[in-house]
Amino acid sequence: MGNIMANSHFLDLKDLPSEVLRHILDTAKAWKTARSDMPKGAVDEGAPLAGHTLAMIFEKSSTRTRISFEMAMQQLGGSSVVLQGGSMQLGRGETVADTARVMSRYVDAVMVRANSHSTVEELAAMGSVPVINALTDRSHPCQLMADMLTMEDHLGTLDGRKVAWVGDGNNVATSLIEAATKFGFSLSLACPESYGPDKDTLEWAKREGGDIVVTTNPREAAEGAGALITDTWVSMGDADADARMAALKPFQVDTALMELTSRDALFLHCLPAHRGEEVTADVIDGPRSAVWDEAENRLHVQKAIIAWCLGKI
Secondary structure, rough: OOOOOOOEEEHHHHHHHHHHHHHHHHHHHHHHHHHHOOOOOOOOOOOOOOOOOEEEEEEOOOOOHHHHHHHHHOOOOEEEEEHHHHOHHHHHHHHOHHHHHHHHHHHOEEEEOOHHHHHHHHHHHHOOOOOEEEEOOOOOOOHHHHHHHHHHHOOOOOOOOEEEEEEEHHHHHHHHHHHHHHHHOEEEEEOOHHHHOOOHHHHHHHHOOOOOEOOOOOOHHHOOOOEEEOOOOOOOOOOOHHHHHHHHHHOOOOOOOOOOOOOOOEEEOOOOOOOOOOOHHHHHHOOOOHHHHHHHHHHHHHHHHHHHOOOOO
């Protein structure tokens, strides 16, 4: 494919052509297969990112994102620098623009897990190296690339398949809407009226020809779906926990809801999960759950994302 749009940012799925996203996903699949029998810390053949350094900024706490990106750089033969937002000058009043300019002199790319989407956008606009959105209040594109890899690993093509989202219309739901539109599968989202999906994203999907249905009925969304996806009801920074729990209680994913999906359907959750809230233990720990494959696939897709940003694939 060549270095199409090489040395570019990875901020949101909607910003990138479908063929670029497919190229990244196919590269992730190939690299995952190629190292299936290798120790976790072994460097990939050819060390694709030898000499390259990724800076990782965390304004929010993290388990999967930090480990997967650190291991991604190690497997690619590069290195990483971890920066906690509160320990940087960024957390003490230095402008995002100044931070972006300085970091661009030290590292080859920046990954950021930010409180505000505007922080990621400004880092990308004012710096001179690629920026990767590892989660913001608006979206979570790396997670959705991992979800795509997981669904295709288990189900094959998603052509003609329906995917369901049940729960809060949050940042992961936003990226799921973008993924459905870019990769061309049907998506049904069941959310409470007060916690529905982002309206601007829904309008974008409609303009782009996305097959998106929004309902307040979880059973309607789950009917015949090849994958059923949910997320926590209360995320970091949410101040309305009690209201959320009350509104979302009818949207719990349990065995009865999973029985409405297709026979080969998967259950997905980006984790961390709260058993007994958004999902019952028998579902997330049951035979249809692919959450551990999903978590592993964060590593594989992020390797391809970083390599694409740096013009290596």
